[in-house]
Amino acid sequence: MNKLKFYGLGGQGVVTAAKIFSSAISLYENKYAITVPAYGHERRGAPVNTSIIVDDEPVLLNSFVYTPDVVLVMDDTIIDKNVDVSEGIHADSILVINTEEQGILERYKKFNFKEIYYVDGTQIAVETIGKGIPNGSMLGALAGSGIVTIEAVEKAIKDMFKEKAGDINAKAARKAYEQIKKI
Amino acid sequence: MYDIKHKSKGLVSHGVSTCAGCGLELIIRNVLEVLGEDTIIVIPPGCSALFSGFGKETALKIPGFQGNLENTAACAAGIRAALNAKGNKDTTVLAFAGDGATVDIGIQALSGVLERKDKILYVCYDNEAYMNTGIQGSSSTPIHASTTTTPAGKVTNRKDLLQIAIAHDIPYAATASIHNVNDLKKKVEKAKNVDGPSLLHIHTPCPTGWRFNPAKSVEIARKAVQTGCWILYEYEEGKAKVNYKPKELMPVEEYTNLQGRFKGLKEDEKKKFQEYIKNHFENYVKRLENDI
């Protein structure tokens, strides 16, 4: 069982990213994933998170993830918004983050994740899809960390967005997958 | 088919337990005479439910459903939607409700139907209070009328149902009265044939609730029109037309003095009431005729 938690801001497509990720795992990797989204009353711009549980068997657990194995941060500013992305992590938890700024990475290093994968997903999104919505690219980043294959992510993205939007978002994912770095 | 145990001339049984001289009874017979048997009726609990029946027996030869007090329009909309889904555009869906079920508790569902332009014919027989439950005031009770919940006379004016309906820009809306059955039937025919919702607001004297001699039902309806207390007009293709406009209105007392519910009116109130009715009638007609 693999437990994931995605953090981001409302409007960045955190919930959509979780949907695509769970589809990639469930439909193209022959495993099972469920999303347990934590909907608040907040609107665009507010910090949001969503939980995903992955397993080889159908997932029984239906509650939020409290001890994540993988944390995905879509927006590096959320640590300044009263969000503790290290909540519940353990010795083997890894972080995948949308940033390439060394200063910020230094701050995230203090959380003692086992590994940190990082890439500027927003920049990639701007270059590839023309707007700074990083959900496609960060799904590629997740693939870069080895949790899911890039092929599955690309297929799931194309299912979700259809036609042209699907192609460019899949391209963004591939780019992030190739550019990702590890600490 | 119904098990027909009683020979009736029309679609309504002759022996129905409405009060002697009931205006509503005259209306339902005439409305159904025009609409014919390809009609489904929705009736809320209230006086009109006497036609729904009791136990195994009903007083109507057409199919019908008695819904809740506030959802007559919505039930009619559901029936319409199902008929449409089955490709039936011909059957008339008739909502037949009193003033309480229409202007008070049912106004939301009615507004929904009128806004969506669901093709139903909505008849509001207006006896100006909750008669079936014991003559409690409604928002259609006229000012000064005494009811069991406005014992000293109602202090506010009535709600204007037809203008509310017209504000939804529906294809056909009209007021009518039982004193002119031919006019009423003509209006039912028009309402039936428009493409979209139509509303008939029919003045309906109630001998029991208004406290008058049952023999006077039709006379009182006539006097309401002649005094300007009830204005006959219709709204068709975006234009209003006043159906009755006397050179001079009859004094309001000719109408109110026949009824017990206006007995409490004091002399100065009578004067003010007369003044109000006259102004209201003139302004209303002016507004209708100038399309304002």
Add this chain to the structure above:
Amino acid sequence: MQRQQEKPMSKSKKYRVFGPVATVFDSSNTGSWRLERPEIDYSQCIKCGTCERVCPANVIDVLKEEKECVVIDFDYCKGCGVCANECPKKCIDMVLEKGGEK
């Protein structure tokens, strides 16, 4: 009920129907409510049909060919008196039921 269901619905099967449904078209003997009954003075009657038109119970027929042309179904006439009140010739009288004088 079973018979009713048969025609439009079931090609093969009959169903028992449940719930509050009325399937008998009937009437109550509302004529028994009457305190007064309309009596027509045929010498005055012009057979205009007003009484027929305004009768709330729809129990009056004006048969123009007949001498006693106004036929009232007293099984259902509640004796409201609208016909008498509306008659343009005032040729309908409401008289006390049980044959009494007015």
Add this chain to the structure above:
Amino acid sequence: MSHKMLDGNSAAVEAMKLARVQVISAYPITPQSSISEKLADIVASGELKAEYVRVESEHSAMSVATAAQLTGVRAATATASNGLALMHEVLSMTSGNRVPLVMPVVNRGIAAPWTLWCEHGDAMAERDSGWMQFYCQNVQEVLDLQLMAYRVAEDENVLTPAMVCLDGFFLSHSMQKIDVPEQETVDKFIGEYRPKNTYLDTKDPMFICDLTSPGEYTEMRYQQKTAFDNAIEVIEKVQDEFYKTFKRKLSIVEGYKTDDADVVLVTLGSMTGTAKYVVNKFREEGKKVGVAKLTVFRPFPAEYIRKLLGDKKVIGVFDRSAGLGGQGGPVWSEINCALKELDCDIRDYIGGLGGRDVPPATIEKIFNELLEIHEGKGENHTQWIDVKDNAMDIRQVIKNV
């Protein structure tokens, strides 16, 4: 059959589409809204041929759906929370007129306090309204139980409407991998809608829902009671057929590792999955615990409960509604009553209210308490299992009056 990733609301819509509903009346309410939207979408795209009535309230939504189904078509609506409460008056019209409408209810607490989130209090408030109630464990069951519900509700011996209850957000917005059957298979399973009861048709008129005297009312209610009695058998029959057709097993009450269990927790809804997860974990530690999943709450399957739990000495019941003023939550009351003649210690747990998550920790705490009671080490249990210690001080305001 094909695998799809769907959330609970989409699964509900999928089931309505597969059942070929012909009239839809919908009014949006969180967390049901995406059902209203998706239905509108598939009608607009032509994927489903149906009349979509965009009603102005839930009261009208239920009125339109009920009257439409009385006019001879399969109708659809869905709601949640305060919307269900607003439907209350019409729910009895649907059931009393024996209209076999099927409606997803996305469970959410009823205000006040305002909450957007999951709780069963909305459906529990309608438990005696004459509707059947089925509770879903996961998204697959949302689809499956709804397909089953059409068959059961429309059965000539039942003719009673059904609510398919799915937990707000935990199911309505949870993406899960599910099997979606082919239209053809579903057509064979559910069949075209045939009104077996009263209907509105000008070619065959009847008057529906006129006044009923005290001389007949009791019997009308008795007929409804009999329908509920019949429903259990029909559900079982339909579930068998469902298994043959779709190869998935549905249950009235599902025992999960209950056979040799020392203690059993009765659950309903999405908490069941988490409870099963905890059972597996405890079993690895040698602790004999089990879960009884209540899928069918109305009709209440007392006989099944007796069969499954009759020999258990310690039972916990998890109510996801407060049961205010009662002796315990509504599910606990029913379980208690079903086992009243047996020697069982039945403990009531209330939790997961207004969106509070039911994590493994909560279930673990319950099982540990039940095990202690079973071993004679403890006597008391924590009735409000996840209430905070400072409950009475929450949003404390002191003012002089």
